[in-house]
Amino acid sequence: MAIDLSQPAPEAVIIVGVHTPDRQSYTTNEYLDELEFLVQTAGGACVQRFIQQLPAPDSRTYIGSGKVLEVKAAVAEHEAGLVVFDDELSPTQQRNLEKELECKVVDRTNLILDIFAQRARTAYAKKQVELAQYQYLLPRLAGLWTHLERQRGGIGMRGPGEREIETDRRIVRDRISKLKGELAQIDRQMATQRQTRGQLVRVALVGYTNVGKSTIMNLLGKADVLAENKLFATLDTTVRRVSTEGGLPYLLSDTVGFIRKLPTQLIESFKSTLDEVREADLLVHVVDISHPRFQEQIATVNETLRDLKVSEKPQLLVFNKIDAYRPAEREEYDLTPRAPETFTLQELQATWMNRDGANTVFISARTGENLEGLKSELTRLVKGIQLERYPWSTGGWE
Template identity: 55%
Template sequence: MSKYSRKLQKLFDTSVEQETAVLVSIVRQQQSEQETEEHLDELAFLTETLGAKTVYRFTQKMEKPDIRTFVGSGKLEEIQAYIKHFEVDMVIFDDDLSPSQMRNLENELKVKIYDRSLLILDIFLKRAQTAQAKTQVELARFQYLLPRLTRMWTHLERQRGGTSTRGGAGEKEIETDKRNIRNRITLLKQKLREIEKQGETQRKGRKGIVRVAVVGYTNVGKSTLMNLITKTDILAENKLFATVDSTVRKVVLDTIPFLLSDTVGFIRKLPTHLIEAFKSTLDEIREADLLVHVVDISHPHFEDHIAVVTQTLNEIKAGDKPVLLVFNKTDLVETMPSEEESMNMSEHELEEANYVDFAALAESYGKKTGIPPVFMAAGNGTNVEEFREALITEVKKQHRKIYPHYLDDQTFSIN
């Protein structure tokens, strides 16, 4: 089919067509090929979560981005030729772009440009359900977009009924938009202050009960775990940021009541200015008595994910809380074979198998957190009872701090 025929077909096609995207990443000197692929896989998953389809990936080895267009001129021409030939709708960068870089790229490429922050903000906006989450994300998005408005005007036109508009808006309309956005930011801040006052009042009413927050890297199974414990139906999807709003449920285990909250997943390269976009969730973490850190043990870089979550917890002043580490999705990995079994296996079989040394992990992370970790598979219910027992043991410790004499008649001691 010729290019003219494709355009003609698009003109008369009334069905909603999935937008296409190419991904762009800079490879630093110390970055391995495997690490680059992992980062791009995650970016592709984010793109899919937004609703677009990744059709190609571009990488360029550079120590620091080009100040004008992020990538070098040769790579920019390569990207330009590809998106023009295949009529790609958007280009997504795995790092944040400066306002001038975004303007220059939109002027050069004539399609929508996303950087990592804007991509995550748009996913947050799509996923937010509560008034507070919607207000927070909308405010963060407008604050991020204000210095990045260009004649392409693409990201605002999403709010005007369509994601595929390519037309320019003109300088006058940009200035009008900037004025409207500033007014909208003022109104959103005012609305947020009112909502946060209500939230503070609600949280004050929770004093006297243990609060547990479920944390972890995005898409590790936190909501599935919540559903198991609370016997409710919280949204659990195989998508990044399936949960943006914080969900709080009252649970009673072994006669001890406590509040269990699901929280938004953390992610690599989450910029500091985005943290405010889910402040309500972070308040649940900051004010929790116990954190349940869920880890997808089947992911090849799960230890890097643990490090990202730990670092983020430290950044939001929640790194000193007791942590129950839960290694989830154990059904997708295999335990280490015995010496005798491994002797009968070829080197290729040992390399290909997704083996995990549970004993070594239990010893290592048990020492770090001071609490023995739990290994389970929330998806099929494996070791759920072991998790419940570990959870109630830690909840009882926190409950006793609030009510020192509550458990005196029971055979329970604090180590």
């Protein structure tokens, strides 16, 4: 099911989350802040948010019947056309909520899929997103048919009613199978292309979404990658041949950004894009140091890299956006351990991030501050990898 958020006037959206005892309250608020940013990226306008405290999400309505009534009142008050829930809803939960709230209901996964659908530019990326959408849609077909008449959009199947369910499940499964076959063929072609890149060292930019990877790609690779202050601004992998300060060539690739609760359907669909990460010799992990929870974003990226079984690869940690970093105010009597956002930039450079032999550099891709420092670090690391792999290939770049 696609979300139509492309009207000239942003659609009023309400976002909802559940706070459980196993996490801090600021984490729940951080999740909803990110969800609101996702809504804005999709083209909507968040008009109100709700947080329900529960030991665990309600199996029937996710938030419980009492909170459902509160959300329903807010939907009427703001004339909201969409309610977005922060966690993935089961087909039953989504069906019950749409019946109770009398408006469109989607979850974070569906919202991210819709953003990917908007952002996909190449035929390959569009096929990847379409596969993920169908995989998400398949278990939800039964619920969708009861209100298909009033859906403003859908990703394909339409029919007269519930009796067509089995037919349409087969159609969706066939489409999934066809897309997988087409993507597998393209994956093989791309794998062959990667094999023909010769002995060049491969460097992949990785990181949380909206940390500045594309801007760095444009600066280093003289590329023309879309870079804007939105989540998932670019989906298609861009690869450029770049030379170090000493003239040693290497391949630099920009990859799709990671995010907390990244839908598993997207990880599977974007396998080839992530293969650039798997086959890289060096990972440049870009971090938005101006973000108040950048350590949590680092942890999310590291967890994803572990899932991809590439966490042991050499890494360069690039703390970007130092021009926007502002240490938080602390009262003199506050004796609690200092959080990273309370340090000055100079203090941060002397913390764990620059110790224990870690490869780190602090830059501003927007202003160009310390870009030469980044280039020098890349030169040192790429040269080391090249000499380790091909000790005879000293060439003219030493």
